Amino acid sequence: MEKDKNETIVIPGDFVGTSEEFTAGNGVCAEEGNLFALQIGEVSVNEQREISVLPAVETPPVIKEGTVVVGRVEDLKEMVAVVSLACVVGKEQREIVAPTQAVIHISNVKTGYVNELQQEFGVLDLVKAKVIDAKALRLSTEERDLGVIKAMCGKCKSELKRKGNVLVCERCRREETRKISYDYGKGVV
Numbered sequence: 001m002e003k004d005k006n007e008t009i010v011i012p013g014d015f016v017g018t019s020e021e022f023t024a025g026n027g028v029c030a031e032e033g034n035l036f037a038l039q040i041g042e043v044s045v046n047e048q049r050e051i052s053v054l055p056a057v058e059t060p061p062v063i064k065e066g067t068v069v070v071g072r073v074e075d076l077k078e079m080v081a082v083v084s085l086a087c088v089v090g091k092e093q094r095e096i097v098a099p100t101q102a103v104i105h106i107s108n109v110k111t112g113y114v115n116e117l118q119q120e121f122g123v124l125d126l127v128k129a130k131v132i133d134a135k136a137l138r139l140s141t142e143e144r145d146l147g148v149i150k151a152m153c154g155k156c157k158s159e160l161k162r163k164g165n166v167l168v169c170e171r172c173r174r175e176e177t178r179k180i181s182y183d184y185g186k187g188v189v
């Protein structure tokens with residue numbers, strides 16, 4: 001008995017099917033034979049067995065490819081970091097109205113191999129990222145000025161200070177790693 005896939009609401013990182021069942025369409029990525037949602041939306045399967053995730057919310061018009069945005073890391077999945085967008089760099093006073101979620105796929109975090117996302121981002125970190133796919137709301141933090149701009153200690157929640165390539169907590173001496181932006185600690189822009 002096959003469950004009707006259409007109209008199921010998914011969030012980034014949700015398993016939507018296997019490559020044997022479907023081909024990956026918009027808003028879906030394939031990882032080792034499994035298909036995952038890249039955005040929040042409704043699952044839709046067409047006659048060619050192509051599975052897509054259609055955005056449930058409309059993308060604010062101001063966001064397009066190449067736009068640099070600031071957002072907060074909401075969740076870390078195995079393959080994607082889920083980021084809620086706060087503002088567009090250069091237009092900070094104009095809040096992004098709809099609660100918009102974007103994703104950073106593990107392959108778009110930095111140049112070079114990423115072992116696990118937990119070493120690059122922490123939940124509630126503020127990140128600066130570039131939009132690489134405005135429709136699916138996929139972001140990249142590969143460039144030098146992109147990445148984490150503000151982070152809190154995982155233990156005591158103090159703001160972490162940058163020390164070379166790592167972040168340290170002055171209160172509890174904890175050391176954490178991140179994909180740190182060149183602009184870390186300089187404020188939002």
Ligand code: ZN
Nearest residue numbers: 153156169172
């Ligand atoms: Zn601490």
